[in-house]
Amino acid sequence: MLNAIWLITLGVLGASNLIIAKKPNAKEVIEKIQPIQGWLGVVSAFYGAWALVQVILNISLYSGISLILALASTGSLLVLGFLLGLGILKTFVKDSTKLDELAIKLSPYQGTLGLVSIGLGVWVLLQVLKVL
Secondary structure (H helix, E strand, C coil), X not given: CHHHXXXXXXXXXXXXXXXXXXXXXXXXXXXXXXXXXXXXXXXXXXXXXXXXXXXXXCHHHCCCHHHHHHHHHHHHHHHHXXXXXXXXXXXXXXXXXXXXXXXXHHHHHHHHHHHHHHHHHHHHHHHHCCCC
């Protein structure tokens, strides 16, 4: 359940521009969680990397759609986490040129990744609640 909520929150932050464009009244809610966006991103990036390794190491436990969903969820955590936590991640390295280059390549996909993350989070939530 926590993974679902985390994915949805990360997705809302990642797709905040798209969400605010469609629902301007959502701006107030999104602004309440934006102050912790960087740290949510850093934690998500590290957790996503760790979870991705766990999925790969235990790949025999997954089948079909569950493998696709696990890879998509962990990839979403990793990439969105990196993009949202970039400002904080830069403070941990001496030369952030490579981080900036990677962010430039990935940033056009941030909104889409945010929406995918929201969808994955809802899917996981429905799975946990045994609705699907």
